[in-house]
Amino acid sequence: MSKHGRVLVAMSGGVDSTVAALMLHDQGYEVVGVTMKTWDYATSGSSKKETGCCNLDSFNDARAAAVKHGFPHYIIDIREEFGHFVINNFIEEYLSGRTPNPCILCNTHIKWEALLRRADALHCDYIATGHYVNLKYENGRYFVSKGVDENKDQSYVMWGLSQECLSRTIFPLGKYHKTEIREMALAYGFPELARKSESYEICFIPDNDYRGFLKRKVEGLESQTRGGKLVWQDGTVVGEHEGYPFYTVGQRKGLGVALGKPAYVTDIIPETNTVVLGEERDLYRPTMEVYKLNWMKYPGLNADMQATIKVRYRDRGTPGVLHAGTDPLRVDFDTPVKGIAPGQSAVFYEGDDVIGGGIILRSVKEKH
């Protein structure tokens, strides 16, 4: 019998999840390693070779660590669920004029919900990952709190996890800095792993060309949307665009118009195939609406609540008010926020703790 129970560790083959697995093993957990094959690069049509976590090298790296430390390791084919929950939504969001964050859906639906089903099948009590976040439990609620390594903190991508998922989760790395984890990898005898570089791109678009990916996936998308209007803030038509799904709020490069001043995408209107441009100051919005909410630290809002709100992954956060009784949730910022992109996640913090989050439906130019 193991000391603490049986834990399924999601092992990408990277340094973080490998060290997470080895730490838990050392602590006396009965570890079962799993690496998920989420995506098939051979059929993606991408020009770049496999670079993400789904390649053979990664599978082998994860397996080698398991073999060396004497615990089982399985490869799980999760391509169907990944395609259903992550890739389909990614495409639908762009077609709706929004800018999705697929890693968040992958966390909620794949790394937790789908993996918990596998954990049950393998008789595991818990699942664990190599994310840099902490898990807390107060007043009968589980919630995520920022990892101590500010540069690596991944709490932003965790807002979608349910109480049930969190109650069965272990985050071994939240109290550590990345440098410490690399040192541990060395000490465990994995020098190549300790040197492995970080991956930043979307795993199923290794060449970073999301436009090319959309064109390959949606037949006729380019021909149906090309030639729509590029309009200025006052409605003046200033040019034609290549199709509204190929633009993102805040984008400055590749607009194809010379207006004698810097121009940015401020709004995307799929209904009329219109892309709206403006100056940098037009990107600032005092209010936004958020939907598809999930609450963590509290079960919901009884009254208006002051919070710090992040609107993208690398956002320091802006203070604002979450308005109780609004649906979609209305969020008023204390100072206007630049480049709020519908489709990205809004995450609400109280100090380091995640209160909850949701998807940005739209930004609003004037406070009510």
Ligand SMILES: Nc1ncnc2c1ncn2[C@@H]1O[C@H](COP(=O)(O)OP(=O)(O)OP(=O)(O)O)[C@@H](O)[C@H]1O
């Ligand atoms: N293909 C996969 N199979 C199993 N688990 C995965 C896979 N991809 C990611 N994970 C899990 O999700 C965590 C966070 O993934 P992310 O892509 O952010 O990796 P990371 O921070 O670079 O970590 P790592 O160094 O472990 O790759 C990983 O630490 C791992 O636990």
